[in-house]
Amino acid sequence: MINERRIREFIKRVILFIILSIGAIIVLFPFFWMLYIALKSPGKEFVLDFSFVKPFYANFLRVWKNESFPFGRFFLNSLIVATSGATLTALFCSMGGYVFAKKNFYLKEFLFWIMLSTLMVPGMMYMVPQFAIVTKLGWINTYKGMVIPHVASVFGLFLLRQHIETIPDSLISSAKIDGASEWQIFRTIIVPLSLPVITTVFLLTFLFQWTNFLWQLVVNTPESMKLTLPVGLALFRGQYQTQWCLLMAASSFSIIPIAILFLIAQRFFIEGLTAGAIKG
């Protein structure tokens, strides 16, 4: 009787394992396919065999140093935009989160309420007015035009406020008695104690900026030298419709770093992305 139940349990697990494996293959298939096509020689992308271009990195090299579409440059641009955006966002959100968590100031409730209500506005509707503002500021085709409008992340500020509230007030007041300035308190108490949440905000913003397509398409004209990877990919595809092996090689420049980053820092990504859901 017990034996039979064990066998049934075992069979159930084997079946589940097989289903999950097939599912994982289907979900990850597009990315294997991308690499597979990126390794084929031009013109032979659709011959389903295992003959690959030699040397295997030929396609990657060709797009990295391409003259009209220098993906090496696009990669660098993406890196600059994502890193500076993430750094500024993490810094400004921690500073703002600190005062919202620990201080009383004039108009605090009102500002909090306004920030909360902008969370309801869908991102798409910001395209036209933000484009108008950036045009008026003369920020078209600049890094700041790509980065600054998205640096005030209300979500990041709330995440940090929520965490900083849990830091005991006694730590802050004893530092004050020791004569620490506000900035010293922020730097030596608040930042070290919120480092995991700051990392989360940093990584999520990095990801957001790295994969942001619409805004970077809007603030750059096609001949801009500041194009990021997704925009470069879209324009490249417009010109070389059939060069799939090159397009897929260029695509891996966008996919592979993020996949590695995700595997290293998975915990932060998952906690950050699901934080909004659990609290809301």
Added chain:
Amino acid sequence: MKIKNRVLRENINSYLFLLPFLVIFLIFLAYPVIYSFILSLHRVTPYTDLYNVFSDMKFVGLKNYLKLLNDSKFWWSLIVTFYYAILTIPGMIILGLLLAIFLNNKLPGVSFFRSAYFLPNVLDILVVSLIWTLIYSPHFGVFVRFLEWIGIKGFSEKGILGNPRTALPGIAFAMILKGSGFGMILFLSAIQNIPHSVYEAADIDGANAWQKLIYVTIPLVKPIILFLVIMGTISSLNAFTEIYAMTQGGPYEVYFLGEIQGATKVSGFYLFENWAQMRYGYAAAISYVLLIITLIISLINARIMRRKF
């Protein structure tokens, strides 16, 4: 006097810390909500200075909104958006829930599966769309070849995305595979929080696996289902990149109110098209109507949430 001084100092200090965030917030997130409405009452003048378009617009009152009412393309884009939401939301919820239930067993490699299913969520949506365009493409696309292999030959000429009936479902399928890991993680943490005694009680009552799912699991994860519905609706209203990369709104083979319409032209893409054609006032009007629709949906959802929980 001393107290007053301290309050003042506290205020100054707080605002100094808040300043960088606040300035950017006010310019790029708060002001645009008002500015967008102002823009929607204007129209770009012909022959305007290209570098000075926005200082040079003409006031037209509510004309843009009146035009919107009679714009069959706009109404069609709302229908397509709604259809896109219907195609993606249930798929993501069902797949996410199923994966979570499967992963809630003691199996080898659970954490590997969890990462594998979640990974596509963080990858560049433009690239994922490009890869799927390749997979769906006519003649050579691996999906079309697979269909031929199992005996379905109707897609060889135009592929999945060239056919007005299958284009949007094809996009939705790709996005479901990309996005369902998100729901999976939420469902998984909720299911793991359900006490074992609840399932044991169901076992004693003789419930089978299906009954346990319907009467125990689903009622307990209802808040997450509602959350995913709201998120899915908003992301359908925001959908743009996948359409841009995969179909550019086409194929143009659907008739609606006497005009040819793009089978996959969601409202986000229609808004973008108007922006690209420099109809900034009209585009601002479209975004304002979309904002109001979003707010109404959020309010309805908030109401449902409050009633049920």
